[in-house]
Amino acid sequence: MASTDTKPDDLAGLEAGLDALDAVQERRTPVREVLLRKILPPLLAVALVLVVWQLLVRARVTDDYKLPSPAAVWRSATDMWLQGTLLDVIWTSVSRGLLGFLLAVAIGTPLGLLVARVKPVRAAIGPILSGLQSLPSVAWVAPAVIWLGLNDRMMYAVILLGAVPSVANGLVSGVDQVPPLFLRAGRTLGATGLRGTRHIVLPAALPGYLAGLKQGWAFSWRSLMAAEIIASSPDLGLGLGQLLENGRNNADMPGIFLAIILILFVGIAIDLLIFSPLERRVLRGRGLLVKN
Numbered sequence: 001m002a003s004t005d006t007k008p009d010d011l012a013g014l015e016a017g018l019d020a021l022d023a024v025q026e027r028r029t030p031v032r033e034v035l036l037r038k039i040l041p042p043l044l045a046v047a048l049v050l051v052v053w054q055l056l057v058r059a060r061v062t063d064d065y066k067l068p069s070p071a072a073v074w075r076s077a078t079d080m081w082l083q084g085t086l087l088d089v090i091w092t093s094v095s096r097g098l099l100g101f102l103l104a105v106a107i108g109t110p111l112g113l114l115v116a117r118v119k120p121v122r123a124a125i126g127p128i129l130s131g132l133q134s135l136p137s138v139a140w141v142a143p144a145v146i147w148l149g150l151n152d153r154m155m156y157a158v159i160l161l162g163a164v165p166s167v168a169n170g171l172v173s174g175v176d177q178v179p180p181l182f183l184r185a186g187r188t189l190g191a192t193g194l195r196g197t198r199h200i201v202l203p204a205a206l207p208g209y210l211a212g213l214k215q216g217w218a219f220s221w222r223s224l225m226a227a228e229i230i231a232s233s234p235d236l237g238l239g240l241g242q243l244l245e246n247g248r249n250n251a252d253m254p255g256i257f258l259a260i261i262l263i264l265f266v267g268i269a270i271d272l273l274i275f276s277p278l279e280r281r282v283l284r285g286r287g288l289l290v291k292n
Contacts, residue, residue: 028163034092053070054069066253068257073254073257076255077258080258085238088236089240090266092237092238092239092240093228093240093241093266095238096152096239097159097217100155100156100223100224101159101163101217103156103160104220105216107160107164108163108164108165108216109168109169112167112170112172112209112212113171114170115172116171116172117201120174126172129165129168129169129172133165133169137158137161137162137219137222137227140157140223141230141231144158144227150231150233150236152236155224155236157219162220162222163217164216164218165219167212167213167214168212169212170208170209170210170212170215171214173208173212174207174209174211175205176208180205183238207282210275211279213275221266221270222261225244226241228241228242229244241290242250243255243258244256244263
């Protein structure tokens with residue numbers, strides 16, 4: 001009798017333990033903790049880079065015109081700000097990069113689904129997409145200029161040729177990692193064809209697809225910078241790539257360093273503002289990230 005009396009208690013304890021595991025503890029992260037964990041480390045890293053940079057300048061490891069001081073780069077940025085050109089230069093490149101990336105997503109997503117779900121198409125196009133992804137985007141600048149001329153269409157063509165394969169391959173990789181049980185369960189519930197793709201395949205493939213989107217943005221940004229550096233023209237306006245090329249032509253090392261820092265800043269900002277929140281949301285939706 002003792003053993004039978006303890007069984008309900010054991011089951012109740014087990015159920016309570018499972019409930020405790022399932023319950024996600026939600027709390028608001030204090031501002032001090034956010035500062036210490038997320039904001040302070042990057043600031044310290046930037047400060048360390050600036051200190052090392054200044055020490056190298058003071059040690060005169062190379063000629064002054066080859067390695068400008070942080071103050072010289074800051075003066076270059078200040079001059080552009082006072083002239084009202086700094087934000088225009090950044091926006092010229094950012095607007096091109098984002099529009100080209102959105103076009104790449106619009107083309108690469110259905111292409112990736114087609115390659116992932118149709119075996120003959122995969123056999124025919126899959127290796128080509130992998131080859132295009134490994135091809136340096138700078139290789140497309142010369143033919144794009146000849147085909148389309150020095151205009152924005154050429155810029156977008158280079159971006160698409162560099163980013164579409166990454167977006168498509170990311171989605172193909174995500175679909176390949178979908179457990180077959182999900183697909184069978186979806187078919188059992190009547191989710192076939194486009195409905196199955198929308199409600200089963202795409203949500204299950206979202207982590208791989210998101211990784212492909214991040215890589216697609218990186219390829220978009222790199223492709224755009226290559227196109228702006230090589231195909232610079234007054235008709236195209238002044239973007240970050242043209243700013244970098246102008247610095248090289250004028251032997252303006254502070255301007256070159258400023259362009260490099262701005263290109264790096266935009267890449268980091270897009271990742272922090274767009275892709276990191278999306279990644280956290282996906283992980284949180286799958287129970288892999290505790291809500292703060």
